[in-house]
Amino acid sequence: MKLKPDSYAHVDDEGRLIIPAETAFRFGLKPGAVVPFAEEAHNLRLRLPPTHLKKVYLEVTNRCNLECRMCIRRTWDDPVGQMEAGTFRRVIAGLQTFSPAPAIFFGGFGEPLSHPDIIDMVAEAKKLKTSVELITNATLLSAVLAKRLTAARLDVLWVSLEGSKPESYADVRLGAELPDILNNIRRFRDSRQAYHTEIGVVFVAMKRNIAELPEVMRLAQELGVTRFLVTNVLPYTEDLREEALYSCAPEDLSFTSTAADTSFELCTMNINDATRAALQETIRNACIVDTTATNAGMLKNYCPFIESGSLAISWDGGVSPCLPLMHSHASYLGERKRCTRRLIAGNVSERNLTDIWDAPEYLNIRRRVQAFYFASCTSCKGCELAEKNETDCLGSGFPACGGCLWAQGFIRCP
Numbered sequence: 407m408k409l410k411p412d413s414y415a416h417v418d419d420e421g422r423l424i425i426p427a428e429t430a431f432r433f434g435l436k437p438g439a440v441v442p443f444a445e446e447a448h449n450l451r452l453r454l455p456p457t458h459l460k461k462v463y464l465e466v467t468n469r470c471n472l473e474c475r476m477c478i479r480r481t482w483d484d485p486v487g488q489m490e491a492g493t494f495r496r497v498i499a500g501l502q503t504f505s506p507a508p509a510i511f512f513g514g515f516g517e518p519l520s521h522p523d524i525i526d527m528v529a530e531a532k533k534l535k536t537s538v539e540l541i542t543n544a545t546l547l548s549a550v551l552a553k554r555l556t557a558a559r560l561d562v563l564w565v566s567l568e569g570s571k572p573e574s575y576a577d578v579r580l581g582a583e584l585p586d587i588l589n590n591i592r593r594f595r596d597s598r599q600a601y602h603t604e605i606g607v608v609f610v611a612m613k614r615n616i617a618e619l620p621e622v623m624r625l626a627q628e629l630g631v632t633r634f635l636v637t638n639v640l641p642y643t644e645d646l647r648e649e650a651l652y653s654c655a656p657e658d659l660s661f662t663s664t665a666a667d668t669s670f671e672l673c674t675m676n677i678n679d680a681t682r683a684a685l686q687e688t689i690r691n692a693c694i695v696d697t698t699a700t701n702a703g704m705l706k707n708y709c710p711f712i713e714s715g716s717l718a719i720s721w722d723g724g725v726s727p728c729l730p731l732m733h734s735h736a737s738y739l740g741e742r743k744r745c746t747r748r749l750i751a752g753n754v755s756e757r758n759l760t761d762i763w764d765a766p767e768y769l770n771i772r773r774r775v776q777a778f779y780f781a782s783c784t785s786c787k788g789c790e791l792a793e794k795n796e797t798d799c800l801g802s803g804f805p806a807c808g809g810c811l812w813a814q815g816f817i818r819c820p
Contacts, residue, residue: 434458460715465514500759606633
């Protein structure tokens, strides 16, 4: 990889590493910051300080107009609702105190476009002069909404797309029709005049749809998609266990990332007779020029939320370290049913976001997850401790993250 001139740091006469000021600012490398690092065979890897907030996942509603086959909504009994205007104002007020302002991602466990104030929310978020993204199933992406989203200066619109044929897409996204979705995306693409919003696609890979991945990738290219993410299904139900394309067995895993013109990420999954042809064709058609993961060495025992300086805020104002801990839910680790308890560090309706983020107990949780001294519940699954995120055989307290599929590279979010 060719390095840009600003990719170089230098060592001064006193042996101190000097990083370009703009880079240091963006990554929270401020005076007094404690920066974790790791020594590798031929590299020294600096990690994001756990004190730096870089990205916020904002769940403005957990309601949805679809009943998708792989949705958490099939198993949970959490109350549903949408973020009130006062709660959103407190979120924005809290984010104004951070410098630089963290990126904002409208998404969680609901359909953001179903919130009646979503356009105003995007516009308010953009006033922070930060990147704003949103994920949608695109069923509600009308011509009016398309124009208003680009006028609000949305930076990236992510669309969930799990099939290339109407019948297979409808088999996954129950209640949606593929021709309508594609027309909505095309209309959005063609309406980007006020602001050139990027389009991204998320493909949830399962046994029932993996063969269609190359064609979905081709469709995405025709639609002008510049970001493409392939993630595995999270088995919330017992029948979804049979849809998984990974076995949690390290010797069977593979990962690839980076592309020439399109941002492309493929989560860890088995390379076998069921997946090989589709993956090979996808990689070839996507012009993948480097099959080395950009975060090599961090795919296991690596929390993508903590490492990226993220937090998640649910529709009721609860602040969590990550999307998986935003709501209590059940899922499967192999044959074991695992119950994940929600973790709320505070609520923006009761405390300022900065106070919640800087609280010593929350900072300690982030440091503990970044160190990732947890039992290997994902691959072991050998005892009943793997059935909850309360503790593990190493004595780790709540949250015990050794059974998290995100932390082992199987699941990814944009």
